[in-house]
Amino acid sequence: MTGSTAPSSPAPRTTDGGATHALLADGTTIRIRCARPEDHDAVLRLYEAMSPEYLRFRFFVASPRSAVQAAARMRGRAAPRGSTSSGAERSGYRALLAEHEGGLIGIAEYEVTGAESPAPGQVTAEIALAVADRWHHRGAGTLLLEHLVSAARADGVTAFTADALAQNHEVLKVFADLGLSTARRFEGNEVRCVVQLDQTEAYLASVEARGRTADVASLRPLLRPESVVVIGAGSKPGSVGRAVLRNLRTGGFQGRVFAVNPRSLTVLGVHAYPSVGSLPQVPDLAVLAVPADRVPDVAEECGKFGVRALLTVSSGLDAAQARGLLDACRTHGMRLAGPNCLGLANTEEGISLDATFAVTHPAPGTAGVAVQSGGVGIALLSGLARLGVGVSSFVSLGDKYDVSGNDLLQWWEGDGTTGLALLHLESFGNPRAFSRTARRVTRKLPILTVDAGRTEAGRAAAASHTAAAATRTMTRRALFAQAGITATDSVSELLEAAALLHSQPLPTGHRVAVVTNAGGAGVLAADACAEAGLGLPPLGARLIDDVLDALPDGASATNPVDATAAVSEEQLRACVDRIAESGCVDAVLVVLVPTAVAAATGDVLARSLTHAPDRRRDKTVAAVLIDQEQTVRLLPAITGTVPAYAEPQAAARALAHAVERGRWLARPSGTTPALTDVDTPRARAVAEAFLDRNPEGGWLGPGECAELLDCYGIPQLPWAWAETEDDAALAAERLKGPGGLVVLKAHWPGLLHKAEQRALHLDLRGDSQVRAAFRDLETRFGHLMTGVVVQPLAARGTELFAGVVQDEIFGPLVLFGLGGTATEVLADHAARLAPLTDHDVHDLITAPRCAPLLFGRGGGGPVDLEGLEQLLLRLSRLAGDLPQLAEADLNPVLARPERVTALDARIRLLPRHSNDPYLRQLRRLR
Template structure:
């Protein structure tokens, strides 16, 4: 864990977690001396001042009173973590191992103790400290905590029991001995996430449901940002108390103005900062000292020092922060009516939650939602996103009781792994839509390996969206198109679409758009065709698209759509309409056929059809409408209408993808046998001891890592002389007597490009000639050669990992060989992979049919699919266990029916530290001093 972190308590209060040290003696002593005799007795089993002195001495490393023993803070086997608020110590947690110097037996236990200020009980201080202590202990190799507590100390026993870790109790008279296993688990992660969500939502209340707001920098001059925010608060009928700070005005927009913060009649919960950048840190500090709970900073142009000062102030005083450089925020709840934005119009109330980084995109989305009639529950312009992020807003919408649709525009991710976990949970309750911004980035310039060349920022981001179930669109317009359908219609069960039109050309355009979007137009079947033709004018055709002809009436079109929507042969219906001069009904009448109740149609035998159409979406394509998309009011709900068939097809494809994701089980990360993380860690640490800056591993070191995770390689031998190469070739040659020689030197990556590879070598003479060729060309570089038998024929695949510093490890899979980058046939998922992620990886590349026996496969049948699954799962765990693994490149991987074998392996190691996914802490500024 980092040396210092800020995190949220259960009630949303921010505390600072840091290690204890020599300077903390007096503060720790004051903590214990301020405790009641009863709490002292529960902590030490006796109410003794001496016990408090001993505890303070232990934290500070001083000699324990009455003893010559002292403990070095942070030394071997001991750690103390302190929780502070406003510079005051509110809690302490410690552990000390009983045998820090004993040989590693695989089990290391540590005794823990916990104390919380009497006035801070029931706010989650102890639980938060224990979570951070667990993280620190795991990093130090501790596997279990032990603690003794009085049986009557129900509160501390409940803290242990509710952690989410496996806890055992043993009663010994009046004392309970607890043993807490520190092994990570899904239940612990779920418990941490639940506590984090509770704390996060509580901390956002002063931002989104404040009872009082002050605008600092509300000027008298029209056009100023502060004045615009104040105007929207006034005209939006904010239900709480509203204040303004302006030393040069008595009133602004009818709101009494105060010369400074200290002149306010009460401490406001939310302060809006609309002052020049240079004043922001000073004003923020004044707000913090006054007791303001949250800041909305619309000011822009802060430099690095000002940014750091702003965030440090917010952390010190426990204020949540939106911005800076943002449009503002709004909450349309009737009992709040908060519009603290400088947008030109108030957001319409509704059920869509919106969070954006770009103010311009925010205005566009608000305008689009208003045109659709959807409206927003809450809107937050995140701006430079120093603190509050999209992850925070997802958790708010999950709990606010109003939001049923989440719209995001995020240009960066502070903690993608936490975002992904939250999104996976939230998107099962409501659709989450985002704009995939920045798709045209060049990716990794001068990429060293095939893996890093393939792993662009776009691929990484899209992997996050796919695995989290997020609907990713390419523009704000496409996002609104998808939102219109997801808001108004049920999800389709599949991708089969029936197209109905009153003009053949419009039907063709719509059919093409469906095919391009990945949808299908299935044949309708003889019975359904007969029923459809029976309700349409003479001359109609029903081969899908259904051409109802220009003579179709409102009633006929309604009956046709009803029949198709009730059929099990299709999953959705798209109705493409154009105005014609010969229509039996006006254009408006045809549109009404989609928005008015449909009389229940009868089968050809006269039996009423079951009312099943409600489970299938219906959408319209109105080629003459001006707006790209609108929602047509219907008797029950609304029907989306699109001006462009491609927009309608895209929206349906997004809905089908969401339905497919929801239908999948959650997925689990399988347990693997034959995995030895300790061996892998030892190999990596040994390499970094020799190469502190990191680098590319040699063949032996690569083999050591792969062996530790049970990843099969083609047999090989290392040779540093010509004679060694000949002996190795004789030993390794296969039934055909052929071998391969590969030159090696540190940093060599692409052997084919360097012509550092000789294939099809038979006999001593050819092996010697190949070795001498390498010596002539690479003698000044070469450290040796790798000798392998010539591999049999099979499907050449590519598997690799890139460790992204923000997103974590990304596993890639696809077509391999020398042309892997040219073909660019790769799929990617973020680790750790679940069983469903692995299935998606294997089936997504274009080469997937080869693996199932189509068009070859090194034996004519399917390759060893279970072997591919194991390879990818083991790569995933290798990368998850080793943050130092910067990239791994297995290319080619030979896939045959009997086994999967890596033929060539490259691994790069960097000196990196692991990030604990279980640790609750507020985000830090990246790239700031």
């Protein structure tokens, strides 16, 4: 493909030109960065080393002169050293280089041309791509193009054009497989390609699939190593390294184990070597258990020796040591778990890797576990072993410099062993990428997490209703809900839910029948179910007769079913079978208490559940055994296991989690609806013009707010701006609403809560009242006020609130709920992360407590639900299009049967650049 020397169009704005690292298809780490003038010689050597065939594919002729010209052209346009620009600000040109261990392996470049665009309003750029011969078929070219596409979007480029020889099948396949819309036009022996840069779902799915392949390949040396070395294995008891080495030796690891200790010949019977370089072979995995000040040097030594993965259990690294550790990993392509972690384990047959310093070996099983806290990790390992679930693999992420929960989800998705994923994450590096991965993985296996940090205080200096409502807890819960993750409040609750999801089929609804041998216990269980959001429907007349026929005299067959203390094992089994087979309920909860009746001991009655017939397999059944000591355990059954809880509340919580998972799985994946009448270029122009005048950012004026909302078709109440009493009177006459009434709202930069400041007047009628209201505002706020907003008095309706806040980590969060002056007091809000799908919008509208009012509860009739959905979707699109949007606050939004209208809007912008959360790149230290 060719570059272009045509004159450039005005250069679009650039993004940060810093280097980043990413994974090729085989798991190899490469470095991608912007080109600089001093890269000329390296680029020329890259071209000169290419075979004549690839040189012809690149330049259409196998001429060394073409390579010289291409390298010289890059020298004149690339950014100088120290610049964060790629040069696009000056010439519309950008070049990205791919490097491996300091050597150049590929280049991708584009130049905005003056050629006619393939479609009106498009900004096109001519691109060129070259990869060193020995790096072909490893995904280097595709990865470079993905980064070039992301950079081009940020620069305002909407399409790439490229020319290729028709026989250059490899590069044509690269374009075809990108996932972007590509058109081809054959001209003789050449092909003209036009690639649209829209970030469609198809493109994101393609990027995701490539990332998954690369990620899993890079994790194999970490989780399935054939050899391990422990560096820092002490000769005296009590050292962490010695404990890891002991667990490797006694845990049944199938590969070779080495130790590095310059002061000992052997440690725990393992021959010790004085240094990494003296090892007889290159190990796949190195465990670093050395003092913090030695970590960077040891990591560098491992990298140079060829080690492919590090597990760093060392703690206490300062910023420089942290940077040195990660730099060594990135430079030499090693994946890193930790530092400051408990270790990792893989119980798969043929692996049996226990590289932890836990007291006991993890029990083999099917739960994948990733934690940041070592203490939580030990608790989960113990709990899963006690349940008999066990673990497939366990990774203590510690300070999480590199390997994250996102990596582990992708590993578990395809490892062939894991059936349940348990996460305890205290932070998220890339929540939106995590959300995409989780949405996909959780359709295959349940993902459970402890929602850590729920008591974090809300934003103390919240400047708007939106910011005040958007606590970190709400943001995390929105992420979990949208991704289908089961979020619990404690490790105990996590294990309770895991026990049920591991052992029982999912309920198809929320209807539960409670069966008990003690009426009081049944009442407690019924209360627990109701509090958990489960329903206890009355049993049908025919089912009541069937159940009573199976039970002793004196039994009652309402719901709960009181089987009495005299019930036998056979009678209880028959009762549960008939309820389960009736189709009247989705789950059966059996609550048993010890009594003096011999036939009713807990162990005997529990057999009615564990020795159930095969025909009950498709119904969710759980038990509560009041006298058991464990919070939850799994009772062995003829087929599988049955979860037994010590209290009804625990069982009800677990059932509620299972119901929610079943509901989430039953709903098809949401889609982001297409929107009409959206003018993104004008919106960006408004934002950029404001930030040009206000480089530090700030709150938009009424006119700018109205224009931004108009760009997205968000309906607003008519308004006028008035700076004098006469202007206000004229505007009021023109805009007066029902009964001739108007509203005056004072405005000055920074005014947020007009009602609290008493900076507005309502129900104004006639010229004299309008003028008096203006004078009052002017008298009280004249030293601040820049003018007033005049609006007609709106008709009565339901006052709602809609807003967006841009979270620096999670991205834009859309909030919705009850509005008006009491919105913060009542706190009736729901939240979802943008971009919103149709399902997200439905959840937003139905989640608040005020939702019944929107559907006509109370006699007012349903509001314009379609209009409300559109408003939320358009607000989401606004937030996605403008990374500068810090806050948007629409309050109140008036909802009536015929229309939904924003009565007041406040928008704050900050000088932020776009960030592509789906770009394939490895984590960087903040």
